[in-house]
Amino acid sequence: STWNMMEGDGKWGIVCNGVSYNYVKDTLEELAVTDQFRVLRLGFSHPQPGDLIKTFLEGCEKVLVVEEGEPYMEEGVRSFAQKAGITIPISGKEDGLFSRLFEYDPAMVKKVIGSYFDLTFASSQPIEVSDLSDAPARPPNLCAGCPHRATYVAVREVFGDDAIYPTDIGCYTLGLLPPLSMGDFLVCMGSSVGTAGGFSRATGKKVIAFLGDSTFFHSALHGLVNAVYNNHNFTLVVLDNLTTAMTGHQPHPGVDLSHLGLSHTKVDIEQVVRGIGVKKVITVNPFKYRKTLEAFREVAEFEGVSVIISREICPLYARGLPGHKKERPFYINQGRCKNHRDCVNKVACPAFYLEDEKVCINENMCVGCAFCAQICPEHAILPVKKEGKS
Template identity: 50%
Template sequence: MANPLLTEKSGDTHLLLGNEAIVRGAIEAGIQVVSCYPGTPSSEVPDTFYRISPEGKYYFEYSVNEKVALEVASGATLAGAMSMCTMKHVGVNVAADPLMTLCYVGAPGGLVLLSADDPGCHSSQNEQDNRIYARLAGMPILEPATAQEAKDMARDGLRLSKKHGAPLLLRTTTRVNHLRGPVEFGPASDPGKAEGFKRNPSKFVPIPAFARPMHLALMERMEALKAEAEKSEYNTLSGSGDLGIVCSGISRAYVNDALENSGLTDKVTVLELGFPYPLPENKCLDFLKSVSKVLVVEELEPVVENDLRVLAQKNELSIEILGKGTLPQHGEFSVTLVENAIRATLGEPPVVECDCTLPTLPMRPPNLCAGCPHRGTYFAAKKVFGDDAVYSSDIGCYTLGILPPLQAADFLICMGSSISAGGGVAQASGQTVVAFIGDSTFFHSGLSGVANAVFNSHNILLVVLDNRTTAMTGHQPNPGVDKTVIGENDHPLDIETAVRGLGVTEIRTVNPFNQKKTLAAFEELKDMSGVRVLIAKEPCPLYTRRVYKKVAPQVAYVSETCDGRFECLDRLACPAMYKEGGKAAVNPILCNGCMLCLQVCGHIKAKKRGS
């Protein structure tokens, strides 16, 4: 039976995740090519495309990084294919190089770039607002606030992009990506076959002589898209009060809820901008002239606020425009926060959030999973190097090595930076540097870092934490895996061969659950200089159960001879272990049978599951 997201039937209503709704919208538009690099909060979009791809009429790939993903989608749209490229907000930093020129070159087949922003840093290292990227590159923006809009805007964005030959940014935020709501399906378009690339060097090859007129053409496209924004059904006006509220993205939902809760609807006029860029200036100007004061409600940067200030100044309007200062420039909003901003602007008393007294709960920081092979690698590294080394970390679940008792993450910048920035520390200070990088991140942006370290003779020990999957974002495949959730990987790349090909000669591959060999490898590499690599190779236990269908046959247990020193808990912090009756104990349900604790404390024995 075909997945409901692929149905050609229209009119039915389904309860969908915002990310699933985006997939349906693309299918309704007739999507032909999808590329991505996974990253929360966008991951369910490519994961859904991937899961249903055997039945779909489109091509899908997990690319090695966001730059490559956008370049694949760019080539596809130049060949006439309707294309979508998905990533999280920081991924656009990686893709920015092709993005800036792609907007000059254009998108003949249509191309939507999904940027999932993360106000509040729920799963990210920053809160950057990618609406600024769209203004820098010259891209129209659509910003959904509901699951229905996520579907409709994905569909209409692709169609609009193809109509104008302009790449379009679909900007979501965590709250939109992960909400659930009713979505009424429209008819699905048969994508058919891409038209194929049509040679036109003056249009597609941005050498300076061609790039200058390309820029002029981009500006003309943006003017045409401004006319689209003026008449867009996603830019709506409601109410008739003296206070004007302008809102975009998920803030539209907060405003609507706040007004309903407060009963202040009759005192405000609301301009909702679901298609905020290019700014529909005529609609906004008429709005500014109709109210006495304006409050701009938008998460993160004052992007729309500044647009309106410029518009008012150019048209010599004397109107007070409030935004940042009344509302914060960081973090997620809430309905109460927005309601109180509206009340303050109207001179009304604030509402007080529910003063509910909750019981004091124990702190539960994130932790490496029970049986995670990274724990064995970090334990061995700290045993050999202690606090004498600087530990350069990277982006992945292994960043949790920052927590005690392992404490093996001293700094982090971005994907792949553990190698490059680690080399910078080593060269500048002469300190011992141990850099950690995951297998997926290694293929994403570690190869160039290794090449640079070898070329410049950096003195660094690189540890590749190869758990055979992209664990942090949901077990997506990467070039090094041998098996995926939908079958074998026909062309797995070998990390040892790759680093050897880049000029590294001292390479050791170990199973981190074999502590004797892992410690010996670290000791050996410690005494060397230059670039050397240790590959800690063992599958993620969750991935092992999910894909390899394997369950560990043994669990550890603490014998009656435990003397209550708790070295196993204090040195490993494995979540399967706990204290009971003055002794250490192991939860057999959580235990993955890695036997690492058995190697740390001789009091721990092993037994078969169920015995």
């Protein structure tokens, strides 16, 4: 594999991967001993490249393996050395030089390399920071332009604190934090729909359960079937951003993969829900705020299981698709703005920031979803014109 690289021709060897490679390179350059080492970086570690490892070992007098976690590479290197009859010292975790626990850092790697290869260097002095104030806390937040935020704002506008909100596992889990505060209960994947009926019967309150499109296929179908069968009374909101965003935009059965030249059959969530027997099913675009409000007001009056599919593509996923058009960012017309801060207090998009006690928009972060413009009571949030602000 081209991801496996061997550098240098020194007598001492270091096998590493991932961020450990950066720590190793920094150490060798800092100590000015690069010419004494050869480095094998394994970027494609399974299956391990046996021939490359044996070639590397044949030119070394001793070897250090630098890897976080379990000694997977180290055991492989030792095994290949034994099979090839190469009898040189190979150390790492098995000898206690490195720990299997926690992350490595440059200072740790430098210390072990210096000790193992008997290199002399001055110890680094920690920077004195006791006189500095702590950095401001920044809680986890949904991305700028995330459609889940728009859905949550609409739900809170309609139901406020009068409903119970079971949530689930996904990006949208972050909605349980203020100011959205859309998450009263979370246990495991699928628990939102699985517990919604129980909450409804036990409390008599309206229950709005949230889960994502991936979670819908993974863990929600049996719970929804059970709810329909037992005549439960709650609304399930499927937050459909057309991808598995939280873990890296993997596809699921509801994703169209034609742009990749694949011929998988897309499974339509709405058809599945109707097939299960749900009578009230509404699909909305959460960035169309008024229509989304109407949909939630409609299910508020409905008795039984209802489903709202809130569908809008994840902006991070969308920008990587063929033919994606970047929308113009927005800015705040300070002449119109009355500093109500509804945009901050209700929407809490990370593209907002304060300057001289006035709310501004970071145009580099704004994806142009236009949702905040619909929230502003003064209509002070406007799209940037192509030639600049006006």
